[in-house]
Amino acid sequence: LDRIVRRCLEKNPAERFQSGHDLAYALEAAIDASVSMSGGMPGEHLAGPGADFDARPAKRSARIPIVPTLAVAALAAAAGWFLGARDGGSADGGAHEAGDWSQARFVPLTFEDGVELMPALAPDGNSFVYVGVPDNGQGSDLFFRRVGGEVSLNLTNTPGLRERDPSFSPDGSQIAYAISYSGEADGIYVMGATGESRRKIIDRGGNPTWSPDGTQLAVATFSIDNPGGRPATSEVWIVDISNGEFVRRIHDGDAVQPDWSPDGSWIAFWGLPAGTGNRTLYTVPAAGGEATALNDDAHINWCPRWSADSRHLYFASDRGGTMDIWRVPIDPATGRGAGRPEAITTSPIRFAPFDLATETNRIVGTATSEKTEVVRAKLDRKNRRLVDPETIFGTGRRIWQAEISPDGEWLLMMGNDPSEDLFVCKRDGSDFRRLTNDAYKDRGPKWAGNSKTLYFFSDRDGKYRVWRMERDGSGLKQITNLSGDYTCGVPAISADGRYMTAYRVGMDGSCWFEMTGELPLTEAREFPPMPGGGLFFAQEFSPGPNKVVGFRTGDVENVREIVVFDMESQTYDPLGISGAAFWLGDHELGIQYGDSMAVFDLRTKKPEPFGIRAAGTGLASGSYCIATGEMFMRRSIVETNIWMVEAAEPEPFTPPAAPQ
Template identity: 25%
Template sequence: MKYSYQKALSCFFLFYFLLSQCQISNATAEHYRGGASSIAFATVGRPRYAFDIYSLRISDPSKELRLTDGNSINFNGYFASVSSALPFLKNYSLPSVNLVYVTERNGSTSIYLDAVHFSPSLRVQPRSLLGVSTQFNRVQIPLVGDDKFNGLVSMKDRPSLVGQSLVYVSTHENPGKPRASWSAVYSTQLTTGSTLRLTPKGVADFSPAVSPSGAWTAVASYGEEGWHGDIQELGTDIYVVSTLDGSNRIKVIEHGGWPSWADDSTLYFHRRCDDGWWGVFKAVLTVENGRFHSKSTVAERVTPRGLHAFTPAASVANKNFIAVATRRPGSQYRHIELFDVVLSEFIELTRTISPNAHHYNPFISPDSALVGYHKCRGTTSGGRTNELHVESVNSPLPNISLFRIGGSFPSFSPDGLRIAYVKSPGVYVMNSDGSGARMVSSRSAFSTAWDWKRKGVVYTSVGPTFASETSKVDIISINVDDDDLSYKTLTIGGENNAFPSASPDGKWVVFRSGRSGHKNLYIMDALDGEKGALHRLTEGPWSDTMCNWSPDGDWIAFASDREDAGSGSFELFKIHPNGTGLQKLIQSGSGGRTNHPWFSPDGKYIALTSDYAGVSSEPISNPHQFQPYGDLFVIKSDGSGIRRLTHNSYEDGTPTWGLKASVVANVELSDSESLCSFEDCRWLSISTTKSLGSSNRQCAEI
């Protein structure tokens, strides 16, 4: 039968999808039994990424070609060989490019295979394959994602297609240890759905790269000692394992990341040196009797000092050059360049065609004719940006709507129909479906909370963020339903008063204040503020902050560094409004951060943001994030039963929990801010020391 292969594969995927959904639903139903509701949250910079994958022909890099379809965020590409892609493309003309990549469409991450034809004419008309529509000159196939293979979810780092198996990173398994990364390398056999974990338990692996023969996979890894909070370089070593089953695992390079194979015994990788520059290194591995050995491997620094070079991509067909991302002095942007390893010379690629854009994570086609990378696309040919102000996100919890907004500190109105949020420099209110957004205050603000009893009253903090105890920050109330938008200042003196949360009876507001010289919690009159009444709730030489009042009025949850004051490490606590019953809820390991608690509408659960799951990818491979380890979690109100909601390398934060399950359609940005307005890693500084430090001989040039 002409399409028997595709039909059989489609039937298998459908069966496996239904089976996995049953398994997921049963598991989550045991965790959360509340009524229908919504969690909204913010992600730093994420609404403006809008990444697509592009390529340049190395022999003539004057014309840039966009390879992905402009839908959502597409990144971390890989050119698959014809032999690997062919089983999925029967009855189709051979494409110009087989592109495997990560995509975040439909509210979760997936890995797709796109067969892209450069010519607009096809020898056969493209058809739907595995239930996915084709468009223009591409055939698009989902390989693995949140809706397949038992819900494997993650920021899927650097996928590779090897035969009919996909090698990738997923974060779906909880290692059971706070602040330990969930990132591990897996191999999924796509025709059977059989998935094998290649990473040992208790270990975190990143940035997998499969050798040209397919026999070996190199990973950047750290072991059981865990993650120490680094957001610059993770301090990984490079290991090699058998791609077949993860066996024969051996450390081949100490201190390195982002491995890339030139052949089955030669690796390129990056590391940050004591001289301050990121450099690319080459290592020839020791192989005896077909196996790697732990003998000392000599690594040679190939890129010079004086610029940053990282995320290398080796060329298998042409050993004379590699592709790297660079950040040069005098430039605000990272660009893709070729580096001739024989002549030690750079060849610029992207700067000449798009000088004012960041370009990420190059990869080279099997014939070394093309170099690919991803960057922010700006507007599409039709004028649309696909950059979203409100984005629906797949929720792992039943009855819970989960969505991201293009602002921060959202809060739902008591009836669940509106959301207040902060978007620099002011406070806004919109309908819970993302429509009708309007500014209600133009003052610099952070945090929002609605009054439970007085309709239309929103509390916020006005003043500088991340400021000292003596900074002038006040709490105000805004009646957003008044035609003239009346404002009322509730605090006196301006000693960093912030994070208001109203009591369910509408009589009181809890907030944090630095008036004593330390940030502690206070309760004041909701209508008249401090002038009406003021009570101190907590006292001590530490910071208690980010408070939220439970719907039944019995508890106030808050974040505090009281167990290690001044360290920047925060845990969650709860306390009765009368100051009794202090309980510690959850801690994210030694030195960890757990913040922004918010009670569920029934008061039985708490949403929060935390670094509990460590990091999901090498930070240098992504745009700037203050906390690339920040994900959303839900716990029971007694601190037990932690459940992860988001899996990515962004800073997800400031969650809020609303009364109703909102039906949210994606809403595009409509403001006049410049597109793609996000930063490169701030710590990727051009300021470096002049000489190589004597303590790190690994970075010495040979």
């Protein structure tokens, strides 16, 4: 309370609260016993929408000075007026305060079919840049459009390259962006606001954000557009734009999607704390120092963005049931949360990622609607085509994974609505049932060789572990329990049940287990170092000999190169090609890339192209059943457009004219 009063009495107006809302939030935090104004690492999980970021009880003094008590009474009276205005009216029954987000209006900015995403708003809020993906899904370009305009200007026009993550400079004259998964062109670039004078700053990275003076960028080493899956950890570095030199790393742990505050004091980001799957928001001093965690909960929290006055942090979160935009007040002196998170949007449609203008009350975001179909088709090996593709079912859920059982009778799926759960149905889509129904993240399901048991990974004990259950949902059992902060994910089981591999979160790459010990397994074995460098991520075992296919990643030329590892000889066989691989037999792989496929013979080392388009719609995430010769694939029908949310005072009613 003393801190709030002193701030209200600051001689310099810029150092006082800048609005009644800011004062109201600070007072709420001071008088609410569930909020700790002293900050610190948050303890308990958020209970849900409107709960405090820091849920620990505040320490109260037994002696309350008279003067602060009178001050809080006066301030609380003023706060009551502002809170009343925010929550639906003002003290005198007038309209809402101008700029109140409860009076926001939603405006569509793009109307084209297909995919438009990752918008960046110019500082003045009058124009934006977004990522457009062509119909064939190959590559992406950056497009410029005026707010309210109908025509987009292609700024990059580089077919095949994946340009993404645009970010306007503070003065709006330049755009930083990334090129990813495109080979030698990968890196962070800067160009003029209309596409001129492009130059490369560094060779790798994503999600760039500008320093207020426009001389530096904060860049993540791993680009994020989907917070649900994290195949690798990331670092955030400050980079000098003039020479491309790395100045310093801002945080020792995992860090993605940085955003530099307009006043230059703080950089916000989110990351995965060691040993957990929590999406935690952080602030860190831009000049260097320790990062402060703002939350400790199991919700998906990502895409942090600073308000124009650097006193609120906006972010995307599913804490209200759908992916909406929230904000939390930030203490400018400490970077800690100073109140409760507040929902800015409440919509059944996913609205993220997003961006804010620094000079206006405008937000632009990606509005996404998605339907998933599961398609079954015979694989005609002789003529290299899919025969009679058939949709066995469709759902409004987002289905991330579909795995057919080895006997070809059951389909195992992971989806979210919005929690991440496991589902199973028969091969024709009948007898659809849910296996898990909880707040935990249940992911990466894989069948055992008997087609009755399934393995998956989950954070149901606070850290990611591998678990097992039967096809009917019974027999839940924990399989791994590694010591320290190391956790396991994405399991794969050999056909004879002897071996299991899993991603080792915290060290990156995969580890493996012999399934002969007492459960849960507490020790993992390491894969040998890869010739040529990089980390090996195991994905699927062969049907016969104990070989496992996966990919390598890291500081190597061929990122995500497909690699086969022999468990008996402990040797690698790099294939020199990229894509998603699955077994067609003991010596053949299916290699899927985009909506096309190739058959790769491990003996001849020759790929044979194999088209897998069905009805003109691309299919992805293939699961092949050797017993029936069938492919089971997901077809995602996604429509995304760019929308704007604008805080504006509502237009008053005009009384009807008196009858003549």
